[in-house]
Amino acid sequence: MRTFNLAAIASILVGTAGLISSSGSLAAQSAMPNMPNMPNMPNMAMPAPQSGPGILVPDPTKVVMIVNRDSNEIAFMDISTKKIVGKTFLGNNVNPHMVMMSPDGRYVVTGGQRSSKAYIIDAHTLKLVKVIPVGLFPEHLSFSPDGRYYYQGNPEGDSISVIDMQSLSVIKTIEGLKEPLNITFTPDGSKAYVGNYGAHFVSVIDVTRHEVIKRIQIAPTPGISALEPTKYLSEIHGIFNATPSADGRYLYAADGDLGVVGVIDTREDKVIKVIRVGRDPWRGYMSHDGKYLITANNGDQTISIIDTQKNEVVSTLEGPKDMTGINFAGGKAWVIGSTTGFLYSYNLNTLTPAGRLKIGQNLFLQTSTTDVADEKLYVASATDNSVYIVDGRTEAVERVPNVGLYPWGTHIMDSKDNYCH
Secondary structure (H helix, E strand, O other), rough: HHHHHHHHHHHHHHHOOOOOOOOOOOOOOOOOOOOEEEEEEEEEEEEOOOOOOOOOOOOOHHHHEEEOOOOOOOEEEEEOOOOOOEEEEEOOOOOOOEEEEEOOOOOOOOOEOOOEEEEEEOOOOOOOEEEEEEOOOOEEEEEEEOOOOEEEHHHEEEEEEEEOOOOOEEEEEEEOOOOEEEEEEEEOOOOOEEOOOOOOOEEEEEEEOOOOEEEOOOOOOOOHHHHHHHHHHOOOOOOEEEEEOOOOOOOEEOOOOHHHEEEOOOOOEEEEEEOOOOOOEEEEEOOOOOOEEEEEEEEOOOEEEOOOOOOOOEEEEEEOOOOEEEEOOOOOEEEEOOOOEEEEEEOOOOOEEEEEOOOOOOOOOEEEEEEEOOOEEEEOOOOOOEEEEOOOOOEEEEEEEEOOOOOOEEEOOOOOOHHHH
């Protein structure tokens, strides 16, 4: 999370090496025909379960991936048994930031902030397949819809490394960005949109050429910044993410400094509306039915709920301190108060607060993924090395301890709430 950037960097400098798990190489696996399609990617077949010697994860859709930052590893937890089935040690002084499964379920990838490298893991054997040098301080990442390209954002290097998943090598470095964070592909994979946290524009990338073809300014910047840019632009809180609508036609880009959300029409690549929200909106999170976009406004500890049909704010509600994520489960929106030990919930039918759920004391909650049934959250808790499983309907909380050192995030293949901070 960029608002915790200095603290994160300081903590990284004292990060510890963890337990050694698996490493090695991978033989190619054959594709299985006639498999059912994945719910969120109708043109992509579900991966076939694997079996045999060395297989730790037969079905990659049945595990939660956990980024353990200070033990330099990715852990894999079986969803049904809630047991860690294996860990992949990445090396010393890596500090992984985000993890993602490839759309075909073959690989798991992550970027190491301290090592400035990308890591490719076999999703079944959990062996480390390849380590690839990328740009500086790699954080957020994304796959093209067909799984061919892995875009690794390098915010400190103002670049994106394009990794070809067939050759497992960097084929191009996209430059001309300003602290690039999240990357959003169009459903057809022809374009990618990059949130520039160090600027007030979204970059449009032609995926065929892997080149920036346009910058979309979300809203005018205050005139005083042009007079004294060193003073007023020294710590820009720009655009963290361009969040897609349910059909992928529109993108919602929140600008932290400007306190607005720009609605982008991807057919014309222009802003069609600017919506005023709370102060310092972190980013927008789309409800699973696509009806609402919710921004976490850390500047005034509120959330803004935008009706995506009207493209206007229909409710502004109190939120917790230090919001790091919003998930949707059990018919409610769940907002993580990172330093509070609480999740705040909101009724999506009435657009009113539904209560607060205490996870624990003296916790540093990070981000969460949601299961594919939209029922349970898997919240990473850094300071007690745990993942908390929250039932969105019953509000029951179960702790899974000792998952690794300083868990930073979680990921479930095909979840609608896979994000990072």
